[in-house]
Amino acid sequence: MALSKEENDLSTCSFANTTNQPVECPFGFGRKATKSGWEQAISPLCCPLCRALLYQAQRAVPCGHCYCKVCCQRVKDCLLCAADVENYTSATEVDKDVESFIQAHSHNIDLLQEDEPGNIQTERETDFLQKRTTFLLFQALKAQNGGNYASALARLEQAQLELTGKTEQKYINQQAMILGKLSDVSCNQNELEKAAQYIEQACKLLEDSLLEKQEEFGDKEFSILSTTHGKAGDIYALLENHDLASSHYSRAIFMKEQLTSSENSASSNLQKALLLSKLAENLCSAAKKHASDAKSLVDSAGQCEASSLNDRDHNVIEYVKSTVASILRE
Numbered sequence: 001m002a003l004s005k006e007e008n009d010l011s012t013c014s015f016a017n018t019t020n021q022p023v024e025c026p027f028g029f030g031r032k033a034t035k036s037g038w039e040q041a042i043s044p045l046c047c048p049l050c051r052a053l054l055y056q057a058q059r060a061v062p063c064g065h066c067y068c069k070v071c072c073q074r075v076k077d078c079l080l081c082a083a084d085v086e087n088y089t090s091a092t093e094v095d096k097d098v099e100s101f102i103q104a105h106s107h108n109i110d111l112l113q114e115d116e117p118g119n120i121q122t123e124r125e126t127d128f129l130q131k132r133t134t135f136l137l138f139q140a141l142k143a144q145n146g147g148n149y150a151s152a153l154a155r156l157e158q159a160q161l162e163l164t165g166k167t168e169q170k171y172i173n174q175q176a177m178i179l180g181k182l183s184d185v186s187c188n189q190n191e192l193e194k195a196a197q198y199i200e201q202a203c204k205l206l207e208d209s210l211l212e213k214q215e216e217f218g219d220k221e222f223s224i225l226s227t228t229h230g231k232a233g234d235i236y237a238l239l240e241n242h243d244l245a246s247s248h249y250s251r252a253i254f255m256k257e258q259l260t261s262s263e264n265s266a267s268s269n270l271q272k273a274l275l276l277s278k279l280a281e282n283l284c285s286a287a288k289k290h291a292s293d294a295k296s297l298v299d300s301a302g303q304c305e306a307s308s309l310n311d312r313d314h315n316v317i318e319y320v321k322s323t324v325a326s327i328l329r330e
Contacts, residue, residue, distance in 0.1 A: 045098050047071050048079040050146025052139045053098050055154055058088035066091050070148045102136070129166070133159040133174055137181065144185055152185045169216050172209045173224055176202040180231060192239050199232040203248070219259050226255035230275055237278070242286035249279035291327040294320050 047054050049071040056069035063083040067075055072088050136159035143151035156178050163175045179202035186195035206225045210217055229252035236245035256272045298320045301313070309317075 042101065045094070045101055047146070047148070047151075049075060050143050050148040050151065052143035052146060052148065052151055052155075053102070054091075054094055055098075055143070055148070055151035057091040057094040057098070059091040059094070060085045061087050061089060066094050068143075068148050068151055070150050071146070102132075127170075129162065130170060130174060133163055133178070137178060140181060140185075144181075144188065149185050149189055153182065156182050156185065169209065169213065169221065172205055173221065176206050176224060176228055179205070180228060183231065183235065187235065187238075192235060196232070196235050196239065199228065199235055202228045203232055203251075222255050222258045226252045226275075228252075229255060230278075233275075233278060233282070237282055240285075242282040242289065245282040246279055246286055249275055249282060253279065287327050291324045295324045295328075298324070 042053075044066075045053055047068045048065065049067055052068075054066055054068055057066045058069050058072045059066050060072070060075070060078055060083070063078050063081050063085070065078050065080045067088070072085075076085055077083065078085055136155045140152040140155040140159075143149070143155065160175060160178050160182070163171050163178070166172070166175070179198050183195040183198035183202070186192070186198060203225075206221070206228060210221070210225065229248045233245045233248035233252060236242075236248060253272060253275045256268070256275065259268065298317055301309070301317060
């Protein structure tokens with residue numbers, strides 16, 4: 001994929017991938033590019049519809065512009081040139097260019113955050129793995145916002161794979177964040193069971209880290225853990241598993257209470273109030289379900305011959321009926 005002379009002049013320099021091996025940027029631009037220049041240079045690699053890097057690229061016929069495989073199903077007239085699209089053909093060479101770009105340049109996340117030239121740093125000074133996975137997360141969010149869930153899942157799974165086995169707390173935090181986004185995308189696809197699996201992985205990852213190195217846990221980690229448990233509670237509430245929802249909400253509240261006094265702002269207190277309200281709602285739902293189950297068991301026991309029940313059994317029946325009536329307001 002050829003770039004203009006102006007784009008090539010942005011600078012040609014070497015980068016490092018996650019193994020810290022130098023990789024030449026395949027498109028001829030580097031850290032000296034500004035945000036606007038950088039985005040302009042990589043625009044041929046981005047889908048005009050979802051705005052993320054192309055995934056399973058398809059080339060429109062006859063105009064030749066490329067879209068993601070999922071996105072092209074929604075495009076009848078090219079968004080770039082307004083040409084009528086007759087059909088699409090696979091553009092595997094573009095997919096290869098995208099992967100080359102990710103390998104060589106994805107750590108330059110700073111260019112997505114400011115309009116000033118990126119700071120030139122040595123490989124030792126730059127955490128390539130964290131920046132690379134942040135870049136993949138950024139691309140996944142763009143794809144998710146554009147409704148391209150297949151692309152979002154692919155980028156998130158790619159980032160998660162690269163972080164697997166990393167034990168530094170910053171990487172564990174990053175993994176938990178990515179698992180949370182995988183859960184979000186699964187919810188977008190109405191796959192709540194899969195969403196629950198992802199968020200449970202995130203909770204376990206953070207809880208295990210808390211057990212192993214509690215001294216490294218600060219407000220940031222407690223806040224992440226509280227948010228993750230809160231998200232798990234929301235998913236289980238949608239699944240109408242009120243016991244698990246209540247368990248996660250309780251844990252989220254406990255983690256929120258571990259924040260230092262400096263974090264107890266009005267906003268933080270309102271978040272805690274929201275969690276408490278959700279917990280109360282799910283406890284009520286769980287109580288009604290358990291009360292109904294208890295009522296069914298008592299009704300079944302009441303059909304037994306009176307001679308088979310002793311005084312204690314009759315006392316239990318009266319207590320259960322009274323309690324159930326109070327909960328169900330009968």
